[in-house]
Amino acid sequence: MSRVIAMSPMPAEKSAYALARYSRSADSIVESLEWVRTHNSAKFLESFYFQYGHASIADLGHLGICWEGVSELAATEIEDEQLWDGQAKSTRYQDFSKLGFITPPEFSSQEAARYREAGQALLVAYAKLHALKFDELTASLPLPEGMKPDAYERNLKARAFDVARYVLFLGIPTNVGQVTSIRTLEKQIRRLKASEFGEIREVATEAAEAVAAPPGCVWHESVGEPVAPTLAKYVDPDKHSAQANLDVAAWAAQNLPPAAPETVKPVALSKPASTVCDIVASLLYSVTTRPYRDLYAWAESASAAKRDELINVALGSRSRYDELLKQFRGGPYVFDIVMDIGAYRDLHRHRRCVQLRQRYTADLGYAVPNAFTPGPIEDIYRAAMDTVIHVYRGLPQPAAQYLLPFGANGRFLFKMDFAEIEYISRLRSGVKGHFSYRDIAWKMKEALAEAEPELARLIDATPPSQEDPLTR
DSSP: OOSOOOOOOOOHHHHHHHHHHHHTSSSOHHHHHHHHHTSOHHHHHHHHTTTSOHHHHHTTOEEEEEEEEEEHHHHHHHTOOSSOEEEEOOTTTSOGGGSOOOOOTTSOHHHHHHHHHHHHHHHHHHHHHHHHHHHHHHHHSOOOTTOOHHHHHHHHHHHHHHHHGGGOBTTSEEEEEEEEEHHHHHHHHHHHHTOSSHHHHHHHHHHHHHHHSOOSSOSSTTOOSOSOTTGGGGOOOOHHHHHHHHHHHHHHHHHSOOOOOOOOOSEEEEOOSOHHHHHHHHHHHTTSSSOHHHHHHHHHHSOHHHHHHHHHHHHTTOOTTOOOOGGGOOOSEEEEEEEEHHHHHHHTTOOSSEEEEOOOOSTTOBOOOTTSOTTHHHHHHHHHHHHHHHHHHTSOTTGGGGGOBTTBEEEEEEEEOHHHHHHHHHHHTSTTSOHHHHHHHHHHHHHHHHHOHHHHTTOOOOOTTOOOTTOO
């Protein structure tokens, strides 16, 4: 008999139940599965879930779940997990102008009307930009010999969508498909339930209900039992993370000195020498608009008592069941990146690093890449961006963020080791990628070359000047 036994797919909680029992008995997995078939898994989970460690058993059950018709803003928050696998709808291969958009429930009727008018104008600009860029590319890049016409047209349309997507905005609906453990899903739902956005709180509740009910999509008619019915009982809102951000923001407003004028640098690399100063800077980074490097310098100059005071404020709402905030996690290299939201949506997929972001705003302006050639393409883009940012500034926070286009710049923090720098720089700088994140990936290598030339030479990154628009 083989020493390796493959298990066929089964409901996530049944799988967790069987594997947990398997680790705590002398039975084979075949015998454990048979025991599962004849016993009530809910009773087992009630008695063993906490007795043997809630998290360790929840890690053993994996499931697929899809979030459909959620806003791009909600999708970003859904995906903000390290132990997560999934994909969102691609802006490169689908026409988003036909999907409409989501209106935040927080708006009054008048605010919603202004939002919808501005959103519709962006979709009109999106269609115009795509058509103009496609025509421009067709004129400048004739069909290569040996390339099929349908592949040629598909590639150029994708490149045109790379440009048009800059006027898509965070209220645009998308789909997110994920495969994850019960433990990660539970953590995810708890975090989403504490969101400041009504849409995100609603979709979190729907996720808990979905896994407690018979699945809405089945592979085989005989498979129809709930995938994780017990899960819905343990997904109260994660009050600690939300309260900690509020407490740290209030502390920062009272204790931080006025911000010094800054010259925005797209990619700034730091190598924190002090773990405490890194934690303090990270806590402040998430609730301010300041660069990481400035916050780290302040933390170094502050007294130990002042740093301890801030850390205690951040931990004040933590219970014995709450994990430490991710601001307490680190890495030897810290990249503070100012980039457009669209590029962030792509780089956000890299899980093997710690990621933090500041609130989406229009305060850092918007990107105008070289792909927006002078003439009608650039004119339409600038007019659309200037108009929508004016409307955005007249809408209340936080719901106004739904109107921010992908072209708007934001500030994002990535902490990682060298292996992840190498991976991101090599993969994301390739000619198949979007020009926005290609530029960021190359600048990451350049920043590393200044700090660690011996390591940077090991990165086989592709400079942005090397292009091949017909390669996918």
